[in-house]
Amino acid sequence: MKILLVNKFHYLNGGSETYYFALAELLKERGHEVIFFSMKDERNISCKQEAYFVENVNYNTKMSIPQILKSSLKLLYSFEAKRKFEKLLTEEKPDIIHLNIFQSQLTGSIVDVACKKNIPMVYTAHDLKTVCPTYLMLNHGKTCEKCLNGKYFHCFSESCMKNSKMKSLLASLEAYVYKYRKTYKKLNYIITPSKFHKSKIEEAGITEAPIEHICNFLPVNTKYLPVEMPGQYFLYFGRLSVEKGILTLVKAYAKANINRPLYIVGKGPLEAELKELVRRLNLEAKIKLLGFKKGEELQNIIKKSYCVCLTSECYENAPYSVMEAMAAGKAVIVNNIGGVPELVVDGKTGYIAEPFSVDDLAEKIKKMDSNSIENVYEMGKCAQQIAKEKFSSVEYINKLEKIYIDLCNDK
Structure with a gap:
């Protein structure tokens, strides 16, 4: 045809x-x-x-x-x-x-x-x-x-x-x-x-x-590499814009008060406001703004992360960011909005938080942070298996x- x-x-x-x-x-x-x-x-x-x-x-x-x-x-x-x-x-x-x-x-x-x-x-x-x-x-x-x-x-x-x-x-x-x-x-x-x-x-x-x-x-050339033990940082990657919930994520991370750092990858209209919020919360030492990354460099950042947070606050469809994180064997934290929760099994491949709620998202971040490395590793393995079957x-x-x-x- x-x-x-x-x-x-x-x-x-x-x-x-x-x-x-x-x-x-x-x-x-x-x-x-x-x-x-x-x-x-x-x-x-x-x-x-x-x-x-x-x-x-x-x-x-x-x-x-x-x-x-x-x-x-x-x-x-x-x-x-x-x-x-x-x-x-x-x-x-x-x-x-x-x-x-x-x-x-x-x-x-x-x-x-x-x-x-x-x-x-x-x-x-x-x-x-x-x-x-x-x-x-x-x-x-x-x-x-x-x-x-x-x-x-x-x-x-x-x-x-x-x-x-x-x-x-x-x-x-x-x-x-x-x-x-x-x-x-x-x-x-x-x-x-x-x-x-x-x-x-x-x-x-x-x-x-x-x-x-x-x-x-997922594209035919997607490589399902063996799942590695979780790294040391929480990760967000994507557009820095209001619908992605990035400001709520930073506020929730501050409220969670955990030791693991948060890495943010991406660019967008909220970049200046985001930097100012990090400065105001006195979190420059714990929140790293890495700018725009792609290809192998981005894949390496995902691979070395502890968990991926993709907490959109709009009616997203089935975002590739969540799918790619799962394929890389990463546990994810997402919001209960739009089509995103259809991709995640709460408690097994990650956690689902209430959208627009700093308190609930902070609780989910603390919950993931307090998990044993072995549990987070198993979540990642389960996420990858679902990615292979579902995507x-x-x-x-x-x-x-x-x-x-x-x-x-x-x-």
């Missing part, structure tokens, strides 16, 4: 891109032909279809009023993406289109083209953009479901998108465009990496397509190929 993978970023930018590129390799390994559609960017991984990619639009940069107006039209419905996508479909004639993150830069215009060409579409919902204009279901740091019933004006009235009236207005308008053009009703199949996200999309009633929960898989690429591709074949037969 020839499969067209669609994602707005064509470089490793986050979990959805980890999935996007890992899926491409998995499909090629099974003998399928894979082609791509995305947005131009100097960081892109080169591919034969890049001539069809749309011009880069970054809505996070400062823009003049004329630039905002021009960009806002592209955000709502991109005629450039529509034209280029149609040309790609006409020339390449894919059997299946597998959509990932296409909203904003690529827009629902490409869904209209696929419908016109009668090519089946599978959509992996990596976030909750289908039901929330901001995709996080966060209202100034707190979970919010006001837009779940299709009343997207709440995003604008409460300035949910980056605390900006203009960006919140555009996000609300975008959601209404998708609603009234019935974009999500045109999809043929939706995959959610978590049961939680499946339930939210079903509750919103934005589609008539079958929605199936299939847990994300299997073989299981994933078997289910996905069946979906593809059924859709092609129905067509």
Whole structure:
């Protein structure tokens, strides 16, 4: 089969891109032909279809009023993406289109083209953009479901998108465009990496397509090395932003008052505030801010840790950070929110804390710290075993190929 993978970023930018590129390799390994559609960017991984990619639009940069107006039209419905996508479909004639993150830069215009060409579409919902204009279901740091019933004006009235009236207005308008053009009703199949996200999309009633929960898989080249004895530090790795709960984690660590240090790996908008909080709590000697790390260097930091703390405070799906920590044989501390607790067995592979609670998270940190090294080692071994079984690429591709074949037969 020839499969067209669609994602707005064509470089490793986050979990959805980890999935996007890992899926491409998995499909090629099974003998399928894979082609791509995305947005131009100097960081892109080169591919034969890049001539069809749309011009880069970054809505996070400062823009003049004329630039905002021009960009806002592209955000709502991109005629450039529509034209280029149609040309790609006409020339390449894919059997299946597998959509990932296409909203904003690529827009629902490409869904209209696929419908016109009668090519089946599978959509992996990596976030909750289908039901929330901001995709996080966060209202100034707190979970919010006001837009779940299709009343997207709440995003604008409460300035949910980056605390900006203009960006919140555009996000609300975008959601209404998708609603009234019935974009999500045109999809043929939706995959959610978590049961939680499946339930939210079903509750919103934005589609008539079958929605199936299939847990994300780890890339085929994932190495399951023998589990080592736990190291000496607690570890957080990921984006330093409000939805990741990093400030709550630092406050909870301070309250736990343990001897093991906390290492923080990553960068993001809260970096300056985080440094100031560490200074104010007088914890510079115990909390190490290591900056952004990747590849083998990051893997070595994970391998030498005592435990990994990934305490998001938003409706995350099935984050690769938790999956990778488990595959490395590490016990994890997570929050009971979104799809994350579906990955962890409380007390056996780690601990599950209450989100937004400094006290409860501090208790879980103390509990993990007071465990014997042998117990934490066993937790890590159990986590790795679950990772091997639950995050299997073989299981994933078997289910996905069946979906593809059924859709092609129905067509």
